Amino acid sequence: MSGPRLLLIAGTHGNEVNAPWLFKQWSKESGLIDTYGIETERVLGNPEALSVCKRYLDMDLNRCFRPDLLESTSSPLREVLRARELLNLYGPRGMSPCNMAIDFHSTTSAMGSSVVIYGRRYCDLAFAALFQSCLGLPVYLHEGDQAEKGFLVEQWPCGLVIEIGPVPQMVLDCGIISQTRLVLSACFELIAAVRNGRQIFPDCLVVHRHVKSIDFPRDKQGDITSYIHPERQGSDWRPIRQGDSLFMGFNDEPVKFDEQDSFSPVFINEAAYCEKHIAMSLTKREVWNLDKDWENSLCSIVCS
């Protein structure tokens, strides 16, 4: 029986150190995680940034996989060069081609462990549904965001991001390492079960669909004037409704949430998103029935 070729990436952001550390231990001790015989490539996304403890050197690597950047022959940005290199090595038409990719991240937000998918590719939806069914992970569907594009996993036929938090940047944390290992193990179990035709898909997928991101309140100079309200801090996934406290400063009443719809915020106060002017992202929780075409799409990749 053939199978997928799986690319596992850690350290796409050089200051997220837990998955890279786990990968290193795994390379020293191959039995640490059972791969069920699945062919796997493990790679550090941005080793140069990792070596200097920075998220990135010139540009966020996980925003560099945009066609315009990848196709431009003149870009001097080191992360764009690295994006091309990763594709040349492990891309679907690379030297050691992979058809599935899982990119391991951590966050300072209190999101626990979650799956992030980019757009509605059938195979991603099916794979996310399996993670949800197996580990109970919430799924954040990122789509329709013109400001944030060019994610790594979009370049592989099937691919998703695992986000685990909360953890400060540059901190090795027992809980985060343990969660990362758990998700990694589950990943192989799930793919192996699909390959063997033994996987039972759930009936539905709960998605948190990205609607928009909101920035901190700022003054005319662009300086942040209010911080995340204590009732919101650490409250990722918990619905926010009109009139709920959102931000807080010293001299005013709390800034209240002022939309008629309710939303579930994610990436609340993620350290790296402040520079992107994102205080949190708002999602709608929706329950989608699983489609047989999703399963077929994932199965065709896993059994290719």
Place this chain on the structure above:
Amino acid sequence: MSGPRLLLIAGTHGNEVNAPWLFKQWSKESGLIDTYGIETERVLGNPEALSVCKRYLDMDLNRCFRPDLLESTSSPLREVLRARELLNLYGPRGMSPCNMAIDFHSTTSAMGSSVVIYGRRYCDLAFAALFQSCLGLPVYLHEGDQAEKGFLVEQWPCGLVIEIGPVPQMVLDCGIISQTRLVLSACFELIAAVRNGRQIFPDCLVVHRHVKSIDFPRDKQGDITSYIHPERQGSDWRPIRQGDSLFMGFNDEPVKFDEQDSFSPVFINEAAYCEKHIAMSLTKREVWNLDKDWENSLCSIVCS
């Protein structure tokens, strides 16, 4: 009545953003904190590092106040230049001289709010005792550490560091801001009371005296092989005894604490200390009687 000239520093480390943010709000809204008429200079320690979200550019500014570095005329390190500049501006013999300094920091360790003093200067001990008596803050006495020297506040006749955590680097956090503001307000109250001769000093000071720092277990390549044990993570100040779990890896039993003496660890898993090869620092908790000479020393500075 005359009084002290107080230097308040925020952002000595450019990725510790809460105190700098609070200082900015305070500069816009002078009534935010009651200074009790005490003459105050407020300054960002390392604005250049802050603007690029880094702890430092060339060298940790809070290790640059070493005589050999300050006196060398040839150092090209930007933080050494900044250290000289701060002394030229606000040092005891500077253009706008100050005789007390308080340096506001944050930490990823779960230390809560604490006072750090460097060595046993009488005035520092007395001032720390006042903070402890007023707010219940633990006091970490850093001394006798040949590897870590050149702290900013040592250059002022009286000076201490306030550490507040846990908070990730680069995250504005409601609790940290609120704690920083509380300590800042208390600082003015305490100095004003000393100046007015109305301050009652406590009978004793509980110090956590620095004994030594310990590194993560590492392999021959220098790579970390074990992380902080779950029982230690977040357990700053809580005593550790022989046989307690200290570190944890995948393939071994936990690394146990193996000293006959018990210690109280601090700065457990501080993100910035990994590069200094410090997994935590071990302290001895001691109760010292307050000495009248300490009070006199502080009073003479406050009423100078």
